[in-house]
Each structure stands twice: as structure tokens, then as C-alpha cells.
Amino acid sequence: MDLSQSERLMxxxxxxxxxxxxxxxxxxxxxxxxxRFVSEYLRPYYRLLYSIVAAGTLALVLWLIPTxxxxxxxxxxxxxxxxxxxxxxxxxxxxxxxxxxxxxxRFLGLHVAGIGSRRGPDPAGLVTWGIYxxxxxxxxxxxxxxxxxxxxxxxxxxxxTVLSLYLILGARIEEKRLLVKYGDEYRxxxxxxxxxxxxWHRPS
Numbered sequence: 001m002d003l004s005q006s007e008r009l010m011x012x013x014x015x016x017x018x019x020x021x022x023x024x025x026x027x028x029x030x031x032x033x034x035x036r037f038v039s040e041y042l043r044p045y046y047r048l049l050y051s052i053v054a055a056g057t058l059a060l061v062l063w064l065i066p067t068x069x070x071x072x073x074x075x076x077x078x079x080x081x082x083x084x085x086x087x088x089x090x091x092x093x094x095x096x097x098x099x100x101x102x103x104x105x106r107f108l109g110l111h112v113a114g115i116g117s118r119r120g121p122d123p124a125g126l127v128t129w130g131i132y133x134x135x136x137x138x139x140x141x142x143x144x145x146x147x148x149x150x151x152x153x154x155x156x157x158x159x160x161t162v163l164s165l166y167l168i169l170g171a172r173i174e175e176k177r178l179l180v181k182y183g184d185e186y187r188x189x190x191x192x193x194x195x196x197x198x199x200w201h202r203p204s
Contacts, residue, residue: 047106047107
């Protein structure tokens with residue numbers, strides 16, 4: 001079925017919004033993740049199940065998005081390709097250095113399936129060193145960089161807008177959760193370390 005441009009873009013937006021809603025509801029800190037059933041029976045495996053569902057629904061959204069007759073808006077051409085590659089390298093480095101202090105296998109829940117190392121960084125307290133001493137949300141910022149350093153079509157513009165809002169909102173929600181968990185320690189951390197714009201300045 002052929003869709004008009006507005007129908008195509010609205011469908012794209014609706015699919016991404018639906019994915020963001022499902023992703024939030026199923027989060028271990030979300031309304032479903034905090035239910036008694038999950039706490040009693042699924043807690044050890046919930047992170048792995050969450051990762052599988054998140055990846056599966058992401059693949060489904062990418063498959064369902066209508067891409068017929070996408071309108072080209074912007075592409076990184078010529079020397080701009082070097083800037084694009086640099087931005088991708090920065091995003092990759094931010095992911096790497098953020099997971100240097102967080103056990104990625106536990107983050108994805110794969111450790112319960114015997115995949116990856118059960119050892120490695122898994123600090124019990126608030127991480128304020130390494131890249132987290134420069135920026136509070138390196139993974140969220142890396143996601144934003146990847147989104148906006150792609151070639152753009154009208155579909156991609158809608159995708160980037162929805163997911164950017166979701167990442168920014170997700171960072172705010174995470175901060176509220178950490179404020180509840182760590183209180184004044186996290187409040188002090190927020191006052192010293194910026195959220196999205198890296199800085200090496202330290203207040204006196």
C-alpha cells in the first residue's frame with residue numbers, strides 16, 4: 001500500500017514512540033519491572049529478557065518503517081566524511097570508556113547465561129571517575145551523536161527527533177532515580193559535572 005509523505009512520516013513517528021513506550025514500561029525501574037511477579041520470579045533473568053525484547057522490538061520497528069520514496073535532506077559528502085568519521089569515533093570512544101567502569105555483560109544481562117565475564121567493573125556505589133568525571137551521561141550523548149551524524153532523509157529526521165527526545169527524557173528520569181538512591185552525593189555530583197556538554201573545569 002502506497003502512503004503519502006505525511007502518512008509515512010506519521011507512521012514512522014508512531015512506531016518509534018511505541019517502541020520508546022514499551023522500552024520504558026519494561027525497564028527494570030519501570031512500572032512492569034518493579035512488579036511483584038518480576039521481583040519474585042524473574043529478577044535474576046529480567047535484564048537478559050529485557051535486552052532480548054528491546055533488541056527484538058527494535059528490529060521489528062526497523063522492518064516496519066515505511067521507506068518508500070524517502071526525501072533526501074542531507075548527506076556527509078567529500079571532506080565532511082572525515083567529520084562524520086570523527087564523530088562516530090568520538091561516540092564509540094564514549095561507549096567504550098563508559099563501559100570501562102560498568103560490566104557490560106551484567107548491563108545486558110548476558111552473565112546469567114554464562115556469556116562474558118562475571119568479573120570486571122561493577123561498582124556498588126556512584127561512579128564519578130573516568131569519563132563520568134567529565135560528563136554524567138556519556139552513553140546518552142553518544143547515542144545523540146550517532147543519530148545526528150548519519151545521512152538524513154525525512155524519515156531519519158523524524159526518527160532522530162523522537163529518539164533524541166527519548167534520550168534526553170531518559171537522562172532526566174535516570175537523574176531523578178539516582179537522586180532518590182544517592183541523595184546529596186548525587187546532587188553534589190550534578191553540581192560539579194555537566195550532563196551532556198563535556199568540561200574539564202572543576203569548581204573551586
